[in-house]
Amino acid sequence: MxxxxxxxxxxxxxxxxxxxxxxxxxxxxxxxxxxxxxxxxxxxxxxxxxxxxxxxxxxxxxxxxxxxxxxxxxxxxxxxxxxxxxxxxxxxxxxxxxxxxxxxxxxxxxxxxxxxxxxxxxxxxxxxxxxxxxxxxxxxxxxxxxxxxxxxxxxxxxxxxxxxxxxxxxxxxxxxxxxxxxxxxxxxxxxxxxxxxxxxxxxxxxxxxxxxxxxxxxxxxxxxxxxxxxxxxxxxxxxxxxxxxKFEGEKGAVVVYGSMYGNTRRMAEAVCSGINAAGVNEISLYDASRTDPSYILRDIWKFKAFALLSCTYNTLLYPPMEAICSKLLNRMPKNKFLGIAGSYSWSKGALTALQDFAEKSKLTKIGPEVEVYTSPNAEDLQKCFELGKNLGEAIL
Ligand SMILES: Cc1cc2nc3c(=O)[nH]c(=O)nc-3n(C[C@H](O)[C@H](O)[C@H](O)COP(=O)(O)O)c2cc1C
Ligand SMILES: [Fe+2]
Ligand SMILES: [Fe+2]
CATH class of the missing domain: 3.60.15.10 (Ribonuclease Z/Hydroxyacylglutathione hydrolase-like)
Incomplete structure (x- = not known):
């Protein structure tokens, strides 16, 4: 060359x-x-x-x-x-x-x-x-x-x-x-x-x-x-x-989180475990602050399902997650299963914004939606696990 x-x-x-x-x-x-x-x-x-x-x-x-x-x-x-x-x-x-x-x-x-x-x-x-x-x-x-x-x-x-x-x-x-x-x-x-x-x-x-x-x-x-x-x-x-x-996704999932102090990350890990428990082994877990959106978009395109989890930041989505949502909405892949979860410590905001994203995306939403106050307790993490399991079952 x-x-x-x-x-x-x-x-x-x-x-x-x-x-x-x-x-x-x-x-x-x-x-x-x-x-x-x-x-x-x-x-x-x-x-x-x-x-x-x-x-x-x-x-x-x-x-x-x-x-x-x-x-x-x-x-x-x-x-x-x-x-x-x-x-x-x-x-x-x-x-x-x-x-x-x-x-x-x-x-x-x-x-x-x-x-x-x-x-x-x-x-x-x-x-x-x-x-x-x-x-x-x-x-x-x-x-x-x-x-x-x-x-x-x-x-x-x-x-x-x-x-x-x-x-x-x-x-x-x-x-x-x-x-x-x-x-x-x-x-x-x-x-x-x-x-x-x-x-x-x-x-x-x-x-x-x-x-x-x-x-x-x-x-x-x-x-x-x-x-x-x-x-x-x-x-x-x-x-x-x-x-x-044609948006023909492979049997796998992407889990993306925005977290400053690790609480939302642990929720994301529980979602991953649930997906895995359903029998899906192809799972990419991404920290929205540390992985460039292009790699996240790539894997969302590749797989059948993705989950977005965000803490609340000044009443809105955590900025790196906001950036991913806006990039996704601009070039929205179809035929994906979507799970969402948010966390907050006073005013809320992240989950509402993800609900708005989910509606605009027109994707098939898989429940439950999870909203966590401060730090996830055992029941919160169990809900995140359920969300993962439901996503995994939808994929298969
Ligand atoms: C700069 C900053 C702004 C925040 N803004 C909000 C807010 O507007 N509403 C709210 O409920 N929590 C707010 N929080 C609290 C975070 O959402 C809280 O850290 C989160 O619940 C913990 O999750 P994490 O460990 O995944 O970061 C804010 C935190 C920081 C550091
Ligand atoms: Fe070119
Ligand atoms: Fe070009």
């Missing part, structure tokens, strides 16, 4: 690894980095780049693009997505190749003007339009809101490569080979799901529409704009996307 890498006939990976950014979108931690995958197709009559990379990686991207071009001119830049992690170098490419033509769709046009002041040399494509590079005929399919309104995918009808944009992408930089057969699934699946839950999952209904649209294509390879490139087994990622976008 330190150089342009041929990934199919006349097709090159010219992307970069970002191991410097602490966070994606200044929001989601990147302990394993992230890759911005960009590509170049060298046809017999014309050449095309598929997306660029994030601005700071200009030099590295440009030198790889030149390697792939091997002395040829760049004729087209296909803009699958205008988000700056892929579109950072559009203006620079135009200054290097003044005759460069941009390929986008109708929704790309205002964004291209807004971000880069580019209004000319834009060829607007619709679904099914083609571009012949000589030996490679590209076709385009819009996938609005995966991940922005102008998002589209590009399909090379000659090689069967789908340049899938953010769809099928994941966090995590390349650590050796670029392809699925050069790494292990255990290394990429969790980071792909964390990316899905945080970035794409809100639009799961559209993922279903897109999967149907793409099923008409004879896809051989899926090359996303982040993470692993799939050539050996594309069905493994298609089936993951199908499962995640």
């Amino acid at each position: 330190y150089k342009a890498t041929q990934v199919n006939k006349d097709t090159w990976w010219v992307g970069v690894n970002d191991k410097e950014s602490d966070m994606f979108e200044s929001l989601w931690p990147l302990p394993q980095g992230v890759a911005y995958n960009a590509y170049a197709i060298i046809g017999s009559t014309a050449t095309a780049a598929i997306d660029t990379v994030k601005g700071p990686y200009h030099d590295e991207y440009y030198s790889k693009l030149l390697q792939a071009l091997n002395g040829r001119t760049l004729n087209y830049l296909v803009i699958n997505h205008m988000e700056p992690d892929h579109a950072g170098l559009i203006a620079q490419l135009k200054s290097k190749w003044p005759m460069l033509k941009f390929i986008g769709n109708a929704k790309t046009v205002p964004l291209l003007k807004g971000y880069h002041g580019i209004e000319h040399d834009v060829l607007t494509v619709k679904d099914g339009d083609t571009l012949d590079l000589g030996g490679h005929v590209l076709t385009f399919a819009t996938v609005p809101m995966l991940h922005w309104p102008e998002s589209m995918v590009t399909f090379d009808t000659t090689t069967g490569v789908l340049f899938s944009n953010d769809s099928f992408g994941g966090f995590g930089a390349h650590e050796g080979g670029l392809f699925d057969d050069q790494t292990v699934k255990a290394r990429w699946e969790d980071e792909m799901l964390r990316y899905y839950a945080c970035i794409v999952g809100k639009y799961s209904n559209i993922v279903q529409v897109a999967l149907k649209k793409l099923s008409a294509l004879k896809i051989q390879n899926i090359f996303p704009s982040h993470g692993v490139l799939f050539r050996k087994d594309i069905n493994q990622v298609i089936s993951l996307y199908d499962k995640w976008s």
